[in-house]
Amino acid sequence: MNATKDDIARMLLESNIKPSYSRIKVMEYLLKNRNHPTADEMYSHLVKELPTLSKTTVYNTMDILIKSKLAQLISIEDHEARYDADMAPHGHFKCEECKMVSDFPIDMDIINSEALADYLVKEKHVYVKGICSNCMINNKQ
Amino acid sequence: MNATKDDIARMLLESNIKPSYSRIKVMEYLLKNRNHPTADEMYSHLVKELPTLSKTTVYNTMDILIKSKLAQLISIEDHEARYDADMAPHGHFKCEECKMVSDFPIDMDIINSEALADYLVKEKHVYVKGICSNCMINNKQ
DNA sequence: TTTAATATTACAATGATTACAAATATATAT
DNA sequence: ATATATATTTGTAATCATTGTAATATTAAA
Numbered sequence: 425m426n427a428t429k430d431d432i433a434r435m436l437l438e439s440n441i442k443p444s445y446s447r448i449k450v451m452e453y454l455l456k457n458r459n460h461p462t463a464d465e466m467y468s469h470l471v472k473e474l475p476t477l478s479k480t481t482v483y484n485t486m487d488i489l490i491k492s493k494l495a496q497l498i499s500i501e502d503h504e505a506r507y508d509a510d511m512a513p514h515g516h517f518k519c520e521e522c523k524m525v526s527d528f529p530i531d532m533d534i535i536n537s538e539a540l541a542d543y544l545v546k547e548k549h550v551y552v553k554g555i556c557s558n559c560m561i562n563n564k565q
Numbered sequence: 566m567n568a569t570k571d572d573i574a575r576m577l578l579e580s581n582i583k584p585s586y587s588r589i590k591v592m593e594y595l596l597k598n599r600n601h602p603t604a605d606e607m608y609s610h611l612v613k614e615l616p617t618l619s620k621t622t623v624y625n626t627m628d629i630l631i632k633s634k635l636a637q638l639i640s641i642e643d644h645e646a647r648y649d650a651d652m653a654p655h656g657h658f659k660c661e662e663c664k665m666v667s668d669f670p671i672d673m674d675i676i677n678s679e680a681l682a683d684y685l686v687k688e689k690h691v692y693v694k695g696i697c698s699n700c701m702i703n704n705k706q
Numbered sequence: 707t708t709t710a711a712t713a714t715t716a717c718a719a720t721g722a723t724t725a726c727a728a729a730t731a732t733a734t735a736t
Numbered sequence: 737a738t739a740t741a742t743a744t745t746t747g748t749a750a751t752c753a754t755t756g757t758a759a760t761a762t763t764a765a766a
Contacts (some may be wrong), residue, residue: 442732444744464722477745483723500690502638502646503722503754528680536692539669540658542698549573549641549674551690557683583763585713605753619715624754644753691722 427455440491447473450485454495454509460516460525462506500525500551515550521559528552567595580633590615591626595636595650601666626668641666641692648655656691662700673694 427435432451441447453466461469463486466478479527482534486507489495498506500508500518506525515530556561568576573592574584582588594607602610604627608620627648630636639647641659647666649657656671673689696704 436573442743444732446745462722476746479722480724480747481745492707497643497747499640499643500589502640503644505643515678517684518688519684523656528678530678532675535656535671535693537656537669537671540693540695542701543658543660543693544694544696546661546695547693549690549692550684552676552684552688553690554681554687555685557677560683560685565676583712585762587714602751605726617715619712620753621755625714646753 426512427452435494439494441488441494446474446477446481447485447488449477450482451489451494451509454489454507458510459507460498460506460508460529462504466507496547498525498549498551500553513548517552517554517556519559520553520557521555521563524556524557532536568593580635582629582633582635585611586616587618587622588626590618591623591629593637595630595648599649599651599668601647601649602677603645607648617628628680637688639666639690641694654656654689658693658695658697660697660700660703661694662696665697666674667697 427437427447429452432448432455436443436447436451446521450466452463453470453474455545457469463479463482467477467482467496468469470482481507486495486497490507493511495507495509496511498516500506500516510527513530513532514527516525517528519523530550547560570589570593573589573596575641575692577584577588577592577702579644590611591607594644595602595609598610608618608623611623612618627638628668630650631638636648636650640651641647641657651668654671655668655674656665658669661668671691673691673703676689677689
């Protein structure tokens with residue numbers, strides 16, 4: 425769970441990605457922050473300790489990580505791409521109140537319609553919108 | 566299935582939406598074109614017979630329809646909001662090749678994790694990405 | 707028909723993302 | 737170690753979808 429920079433460099437190399445400093449930092453951020461950050465959130469945090477970082481590099485790096493299946497893109501709302509380094513199957517819940525995106529376990533095998541029989545299925549995504557328990561309690565006051 | 570303008574006007578009125586000409590045309594388009602159009606696609610087609618239409622009106626109308634549960638927003642890719650007048654539960658498949666979005670049947674009740682027990686669930690979405698059967702055949706040439 | 711309320715329009719503003727070319731860094735061969 | 741080639745990063749500008757706003761038009765009510 426607590427990957428060192430060396431672990432991350434090895435991880436990238438295994439996917440034939442050159443482990444540059446920026447790429448390691450971006451991947452490290454994504455591994456440590458499981459809150460499905462946007463590109464902008466990643467950039468804002470990382471630029472503090474890596475002042476030369478550009479947002480383009482964040483986007484470039486995420487594209488590379490996604491192509492190599494080291495991360496996934498989650499699209500719940502238009503105009504808000506979020507990233508997730510957890511590649512194990514799971515669903516996403518977005519709270520309409522506090523905007524937080526959380527994970528929940530789900531068996532993706534149940535998503536299997538006969539209508540898709542002749543299709544090549546590459547990715548399955550499940551997302552749920554609503555109000556999280558925290559916000560439910562706060563609303564009642 | 567083939568709703569007349571009057572049917573649509575009645576439909577809107579039942580949801581307390583004033584059935585203006587633009588709103589009827591937008592709803593009519595969405596009911597007739599089940600291919601999950603973007604706001605831009607709707608605008609481009611409708612402006613031909615309704616030259617004064619503005620894109621803002623399409624967005625405004627869609628916001629109203631969604632709030633009244635007469636349509637839903639589907640978000641598969643970032644930067645591409647699509648709309649669907651089919652409110653019955655179903656999943657969406659997007660072909661990475663031809664970009665077409667199609668429906669497939671799915672029982673949404675299976676999406677029900679204990680982790681969501683204390684949450685207020687308002688919407689459940691399932692989407693799948695891959696290659697459709699048509700494109701699979703074409704690719705083999 | 708006049709008035710008031712609501713809807714629509716046109717245009718500007720925003721914000722996320724992408725394109726691109728220059729600059730920098732890294733790796734390879736000599 | 738130096739020169740060369742290659743890959744990476746950067747900064748800026750361009751693009752594109754969406755939203756905000758104020759003026760105008762339409763509709764509904766009196």
